[in-house]
Amino acid sequence: MTTYRILPLPGYTPTIGRLVAMLTYARDTTLAAVSGLTRGQLDHLHDDRSNTIGALLAHIAAVERGYQVVTFEDREPSASETAASTAALKLGDRGRREVRGHELQFYTDELMRTREATLAALAQHDDAWLEAPLRIAPNLNAHWAWFHVAEDEINHRGQIRWLRARLP
């Protein structure tokens, strides 16, 4: 029987643990949604304005990397970090052109590496940090930022499921 509970988790302060439970659940559903896809399926364009499933996976990892910088390093991404992620972050034409030709494992490895770094950093922070205004963006707190990382992922997972159901 699979257990679905949001609870504090060992290794994290209580509210961070609950957030990690949400991030983990969201990620598990993303990985389930793309399980077994081939390179051709990951590169398939449903129509000329769609994003490929591969590009959506790259986007999910790029959004998470961006919020790592903003919340853990308290700074805007550098020009070189931004340049490296632009195609995946912005999707659209550049995403269609530049993010392709990879096997599923390319994307899942990047998701895994990114998530490992997120969890290692969250384990070093506490609940007071989580809910304080961000220094570089005081209208946000890190709790919103990390909820938003899950929320953006879930939004695109909904699109991935829709696109997958219509693969040729």
Add this chain to the structure above:
Amino acid sequence: MTTYRILPLPGYTPTIGRLVAMLTYARDTTLAAVSGLTRGQLDHLHDDRSNTIGALLAHIAAVERGYQVVTFEDREPSASETAASTAALKLGDRGRREVRGHELQFYTDELMRTREATLAALAQHDDAWLEAPLRIAPNLNAHWAWFHVAEDEINHRGQIRWLRARLP
């Protein structure tokens, strides 16, 4: 400046307040995604396997009503409750056939009524309740159930955005 923070909220125990902040943020983005749609647009079928945007909105409200029963009343939905929601819950053929012909306000009124009942009930519960196993489904807790309500909504909001961008 819009403020994006997940924090405890007045009127709720702390963890429930944070959850309400997430539910509210998710709902705001759903309402923004459908703002201004006409009846014809809400009834539009992108292809013969798609759900209309209207049916997705009805689905979001029906999922929330279902989890109200499971978490606040600690019981399965009755036969008549299930029958009233089947088309919206299951989507697909019945959703396409039965959920249509309504203006946007029909759907947003139902979302608002449902959410008011959710918030009123959450205000009567506490964090210990939120994270205890559900009596009728001990592999879940209410925290997961209500996170899942937001998560399912966000998943479909992703699809709504995709469908809206392709309305004729």
